[in-house]
Amino acid sequence: MRIFYAFVIAILLMAGFGGLAPSHAQYQAAIGPDLLEKMKTSSDHYEVIVTFKGDGAPTTEQAEVLETVGVDTGLTLESLPMAGVLASKEQIEALSSNEEVRSIYLNEKLEYFNSDATALTGVDKLRTDDSMRKQNGGLPVSGKDIGVVVNDSGVDGTHKDHEFEKNLVQNVLGSTNLNSLSPGLLPVTYQEDVANTDTNSGHGTHVAGTVGGTGVMSSGKYEGAAPGADLIGYGSGGALFVLDGIGGFDYAITHQSQYNIRVITNSWGSSGDFDPNHPINVASKKAYDRGITVLFAAGNEGPGENTHNPYAKAPWVISVAAGEKDGTLADFSSRGTKGVGGTFEMDGETWTWADEPTITAPGVDIISTRVVAPVSSLAAADDVEELDPAHVPFYTMMSGTSMATPHVAGVVALMLDAEPTLSPDNVKTIIQTSATNMPGYETWEAGAGYLNAYAAVDMAFGNDTYGNTLNMDREFNSNVEAETERKSFAVDYNPSTLISDNQYEFNVEPGLTSLVAKVDAQGVMGETGNPVNLILIAPDGTEYSSGISLLFTLYTDRTVSVNAPMPGDWKAEIRGLRGDEQNPTSGVSFSEDINGSLAFTKVSGFDGLNDIEGHPAASAIKIGVKERLFDGNSKGNFKPDQLLQRKDLAEYLVMGAEIQQSPLKDIADAPSHLLPFASAVTAEGAAFRDETQTQNGVMVLKDGKFKGQDNVNRAELAYSLVQSLGLQDQAESFDGEVTVQYKDERIAINDASEIPAHLKGYVQLALDLNIINALFDVAQGPYDTEPTVQAEFQPKENTTRGDFAVAMSRYFEAFLK
Incomplete structure (x- = not known):
């Protein structure tokens, strides 16, 4: 289930009311566009949030501003300069011209839009790392005593994984109903010490478990990222309004010292433009000013551009995208907009924002705590299939950026446990600097890359040697602009029918750089895999084969990549594996409706690749440069016939094979610019797809030396690329x-x-x-x-750079895209 709170509000920065504002007004507060529209068509009283200028609760003078215009029903917050009130059109018009008022927005209703995760990001690794334990006084880094506010639907404190007054140190019911108030401007009240505030959704309980559940009910298997953290649940109950979301910030700021609140995680938002005057953004800025790290989910409206949660765009927050467990970006994860951003003034300071997430973290099929009072039916079918029956009453599986965000929040708690003096800016910088490159994605899609919790905590302890391998900060020598069109197809495969019945025909236009076909052969009940071969047949009869992997039960997909495909009518054919003569039925494929996709890529322009035209590997080189798998040299050439050296292979594996950053090693023959790459590729658990982070490096030292000038033969290249897939066993x-x-x-x-x-x-x-x-x-x-x-195979034959480009582009198309 992909759950995300969705504000149904646009947040354009409004300069005025049009014809509604008095013509003589010398000052105009920012007005929410939805409120403006409502005021044009009706004359009712509206639930609005009035944001005043200042840093604390509304002053006596500001409260009098409300009373002066006749507003007599509402509540004021404890630490934020805001009030939720009932106001008429005329009262809103009067408030908008008062210089004490910063903005007025509708209090709109919001809609409710981990064992694998802790292994994938290195949380498990850092808990067992001796050097980190020693730096932490002999105990594993756990987020101990770091207060994390879960600003969500609520938390079920009856669940043993975050038992109330132990792991869950406070549980607050903060929902408000302005229409239920008696006349009068009253201070907000929060109902504290509520055992279970999540009686309708289950969303917040799942989020809390991901941040810092103890995993008691699973013997630690589904422990959260920071089980030692102090969780503070702020729940809105079944219905969530803007005022409720703001209330979470108000409570966090008010009680910051009491609970050492350093983090607030928010798995709700919308799509739209960034407006610094919106009360949510004002609230998150006030928390930031108090040293609280604020996280927002990027949103679940992907994969299109301009779907990024507007509250996640604020430059002082961490925006979290959702990643698959294979290191790719989830299709549903919201994207920003390439090249969009700007500057604005706030609190006397100039800020720069960019429409892009900060980081990507695991957000697909995340297992975490289920509400137990009452028992939730969320994802019941998937839970029964994936979880141990003994765990089903206590855990559930959910997907979304809502699930990715609390994992990062937990890692932030670990960082603050390691170094409590880190500021929110320090935290954000470390999260980005320590990330793992995600080839094929730009920053407006995935931010700096995939979260590397081990490296982030290592940086928090003071190891500042990370960041030199980050694609986000790299200046590339070569660039390629290309467009890819994707098309779905299906084959009703039956090994006993005519060949033509197992084919799909399609047309390839002239000028394509590459053609990639992919199918997924699930097999019986989606568990066994189907030993079939995907064949692409060119107009002249040439065949391109995916082969039938011996790992067909592990990798059920088949991929064929053709560089510079011949234009004309092509066929995609599914063929089965033939049995041997002694046992004709052994390994034979079986009938299945097989779904697939075709990707047609055409390059529209490139630079920094002056020497590749006419080369057989030219198309692969262009694709690889486009996806940032490798790069040309500073003179604008690629040198496709030059032999590939180990130093180049190390650099390109970190760039394009999702190899994680690692602490620097003592490698005597590796110069300083090469050392970060050499350390990463030779480190234990180098490959992202090594989920346990215990396998050998993707390259090996030779007699304790890296020997970067040595050439790479075909057998060695096979090792590096297969090892990068985590397939050592x-x-x-x-x-x-x-x-x-x-x-x-x-x-x-x-x-x-x-x-x-x-x-x-x-x-x-x-x-x-x-x-x-x-x-x-x-x-x-x-x-x-x-x-x-x-x-x-010619295993001892040295690999040229062109050979490598072809192999690397196939690796990428098959397994990373």
Whole structure:
């Protein structure tokens, strides 16, 4: 379930009322556009939020401003310069011309829009790291005594994972109803010490568990990111209004010292323009001014541009996008707008904002606490399928940026546990600087990259050696502009029917740079995988094959990538694996409705690649540069026929294979500019897809040295790319003859004896996953009735930069996009 609170409000900065404002007014407060529209069509009393100038609660003089215009029903906040009131059109017009009033907005109704996560981002790793324990007084970093406000639907404090007055140190019911108030301007009251404030949604309870649930009911399996943090639940109950969201900030500021509140997480928002005068943005700024780190969910309206939550655009908050567990960006995660941003004045300071998230964190199929009083039915079907039956009453699975945001909030608590003096600006900078590059995404889509909790906490402890490998801050030598059109297709596959029945026909226009086809063969009940092969057949009959991976139960997708495809009518065909002669049914594929997609990419322009035109690898080079998988040199060339060196491979793996930043190693022969890359690729758990972060590096030292000037042969490249996929166990368990798929049969690799024994499994997987080609030859003796197809891998052959570009672009298209 993808849940996100959605404000149904646009927040354009209004300069005036049009014809509604008195013509003689010398001052005009900012007015919410929805309020303006309502005032044009009706004359009722409106629930509005009046924001005054100042830093604290409304002063006596400001309260008198309300009384002077006849407003006699409402409440004033404790620490924010705001009041929620009932006001008529005439009263609003009068308030708008008072210089004490900053803005007036409707109190609109809002709509309700982790075991894997803690492993993926390195939270589990940092808890067991000896050096971090020593720096933390011998105890694991847990967020101890850091107050985190969960500003949401509420928290079920009867759940043992965040038991009230222990893990959940305060639980507040903050919903307000202006229409239920008796006449009078009253101070806001918050109902504290409520055991369960989440009796309708379950959203806030799930969020709280992700921040800092203790995992008691799962023996620690579904522990939150910061189980030592002090959670403060601020719940609106079943209905949420703007005033309720603001109330969470007001409560946090008022009780900051009492609970050491350093973080407030908000999994609600909207799409629209950024307006610094909106009361939500004013409230988040006041919290920031008090040293409270504010986080907002980016939104669930992706993948289109200009869908970013406006409250997440404020430059003083952390905006969190949702990532898949494979390191890609979730389709539903809201995006910003490329190149959009600006400056504005607030509180005497000039601020710069950009329409982009700050960071990406796990947000898909996140398991966290379920409300137990009453028991929630959220995601019930998925829970029964994915969770241990003993855990179903206590945990549930949900997806959304709502789930990604509290994970980052928990990591912020860990950072503040490591170094309590960090300011919100320090926290945001560290979160971005320590991130893992996400190839294929720009900052307006995914921010700085994927959250790296281990590196973030290491930076909080004072290790400032991160950030040198970050794509976000890199100046690229080469650039490519391209557009990609995507089209869905389906094949009703049946191995017993005619070939034509298992084909899909489509047209390729002239001038395409690449054609990528992908299908997902789920198999029986979506669990076994289906041993089928995806074939693209060109107009001249040339076939391009995905191969049938030995990992078909692990990777159910098949991908074929064709550079500079021939224009004309193509066919996508599904073929099954043929059984052997002794057992004709062994490994045979079975019927399935197989869905797929086609991606047609055309380059519209490029620079910094002066020497690639006419080269066989030119299309792959353009695609790789476009997706920031690698780069040309400072002289504007790529040198496609030059041999690939280890120093370049290290740099490009960190750029384009989602290799995580790592503490610097003592590598004597690695110069300072290379050391961050060499340290990252040789570190334990280097690959993002190594979920346990315990596998070997994606490159290995040679006699303790990096030897960056050495060339990279084909077997070594196979190791690095397969290891980058987190497939060490599968590669090392391989024991057999190295073969390659040719049409519907497997062919032995003739020169397999030249492949080092420890790399044979990696070469096999590189062939199976169609990352690196075998080289085929047809031999026929003078008396042979049929030719024999032979295959070689040439493992000792050094790789050119063009060869690498082809392999890397295939790697990316198949597994990272």
